[in-house]
Amino acid sequence: MTNAIKVMIVDDEVLAIKHLELLIPWEEIGFVITAVTTYPQMALEMFRKHRPQVIFADIRMPGMDGLEFSKAILRTGIPVHIVLLTSYKEFDYAKEAVKIGVCDYLLKHELHPKELISVLERIRGELKEDEQKEALIRRQLFNNLLKGLEPAPEQTRLLSKEGERHGNLFVFLLLAANTAVPILPGLLKEPRTEPVWLNEAPEATGFLCLDVLPIGGQQWGVILAVSKPGSYLQTHNETMAMARFLQKAFIEQRNETASVTISPVFHNLAELHRIYVSCDRILKYAPFFEKECIIQSDSIPKKAADYWMELHPYVVRAAAQLDQHQTEQACLTVSEAFAFLIKRFHLDGVMLLCRELVALLESFRLKRQLAKLVDRAVEEEVSGENWVTFMRISVWFQHMFREAIREAEEKLSSRYSWKVRQTLERIREQYKEALTVESLAEEVGISGDRLRHVFKQETGMTVLDYLTQIRMDQAKQMLKDKRVKVYEIAEMVGYKNSQYFSQVFRKTVGVNPLVYAEGKRFSDEMEN
Known part of the structure; x- marks a missing residue:
């Protein structure tokens, strides 16, 4: 049954499992028993493998009781409904289990088919309701991601769970x-919206x-x-x-x-x-x-691919520098990219570069809730003279990069205190060095404890978490270049030990650096 609700039974008594299996026609009512075990210690691994939506577990088992087992299951963060099977003398114990998130408890030796079916029907309704709610939240999250919007904290948690799941x-x-x-747009029909x-x-x-x-x-x-x-x-x-x-x-x-x-x-x-x-x-x-x-x-035509291969390093570098608010470096990269293409008379290449830079600026401004690039250009009363030659277009883009970073920093200034802004700036500039909270605190003129407190309060993350985030962002950019070794990247982003760097990278990104690099290079090949 493709849409059947999956069930797992955990009980140290084989006869008790068999009794539950035969008590009702599971598949006829839309459920299927996908896993059973008499060893609660093995049940967690079986749960991860089979991903049941409902678990029936005995509350008294040797080695690991039902309450301890339930806590271990719920700690995984994987949605599941747990029903504990109890006896009269275990009611207080069962009530405690409900407090930690167990769905229900039933009398093990007096369980009737009608009672079990009633519980399963209630669970089915709850699962359907949860599924509908989650689908709405997930759809909104996916829509935001497609638009380039940064997810809210609660959406970030959902994103992490989706990835793990x-x-x-x-x-x-x-x-x-x-x-x-649209050669002759007036003759085209309105697009359908079904x-x-x-x-x-x-x-x-x-x-x-x-x-x-x-x-x-x-x-x-x-x-x-x-x-x-x-x-x-x-x-x-x-x-x-x-x-x-x-x-x-x-x-x-x-x-x-x-x-x-x-x-x-x-x-x-x-x-x-x-x-x-x-x-x-x-x-x-x-x-x-x-x-x-x-x-x-x-x-895709090879000529277009060749342009992208030539431009890609410039665009990647400019994106990273823009994101890190490295104004002069970003402007230099833009200047070098235009000079490279203008020297070779790559007309299509320059047009592609313009589109990529517009996309970078639009994405940067959108994430930081700044005015759209076109609106910003209107404010400055950009005339045709600004775009007559590619050299002038290069200058205009550099100006737009400077303005975008300036506006973003002004917005940050209104959100963060001066000490926190100084700390953010120093981390972005000095992430390659052996930074500590105490060394940063000394630079900005406050105590380490005070910096920890205000930084966490204003940004929602610790100083070291932000430092790690900056280092990992830089590492991800560097991993796109297959000529650079992982241990070299580790040193370039501030880690003396490449093994420790790999551990931090895996914990932050979800995969080790080599796997990430292979995925990114394959992705780049797809883009090309």
Whole structure:
């Protein structure tokens, strides 16, 4: 049964398990027993493997009692309904279990089929209600991520849980209706707005569909979790099968064809905006192909790919410098990028660079709740003279980078005290050094304890957490360059011990540096 609710039974008595299994027709009422064990110590591992939604556990078991077992299960953060089986003399004990989050308790030796079915029906209702609430919250989170908005703290926690629940392996498919190129816009029909839905991915594809999101411009984003990790070739074949399945569903629901582009596997849902932008850029080439195409990165004209390969290091560097408020360094990078392309008369390359820089500035301003770039340009009364030559455009972009950083820092100034702003600035400038709270406190002229208190109060994180965040951001940028070794990156971001750096990176990012680097390089190849 595909949609059956999964159940696990934990009891040290084999006969008690058998009695529960035979008490009601589980599958007829929509439940399936996927795991049983008489060893509570093994149950936690079985729970992680089978992911049941309901657990029935005896409250008295040798080695680990039901209360201790329940606490261990609930600490995983994985949603589950636990029902403890008790006797009369264990009521007080059972009530204590309910306080920690156990769903219910039942009399073990007087349990009747009607009572058990009643409990299961109530759980079914609660699961459905929880699922609907979670789906709404998750959809809002995904929509925000697609738009490039930073998630709120509670959304960040949900994001982390989603990643852990699905093994931090995801694929994004961008689906777009095959619409006419607007050569004569007045003759085109209004775009249709009917939704596209997908209850679940076919089991054979090895994916779990997390959501299908409508995006402006007749596009739909499909977020998939990789439920059955395999080789590169296997994943490629399965994503192609998934794309064809989506195209078939699109025709059935709208009687229209659609084109699809597929992202490489990625490990962090927070990257959704970057992944979408990459897929959107590739999907713009759909008119070069037949209708209902599945566009691969190697299908894009080589000339365009060559421009991106040449520009990519500049764009990555400028993005990191802009994010770290390194004004002069960012402006120098912009200047070098334009000079490189102007010298070679790369007309298309310059236009691509302009689009990338606009996207960087728009994303930077959006995340920091600044006015849109176009509105900012209107405020300055930008004239055509500013954009007559590429050299002047280069100067204009440098000016926009300076203004964006200045406005962002002014906004920070209104939010943080002077001491905290000084600390943030010193960490961004000196993250390569052996910084401590005490050394930073001495530089800004307050005690270490005082700095810890005000920094946590104003930013919501500790000084060392922020330092780690800056170092990991820099490390992620450096890992894109396969010529640089992990131990070299460790030293460049302030860690003397590369093994300790790898441990911190894995704890922060979710994967070790080498796995992350391979994923990013594969992603870059897909973009190219």
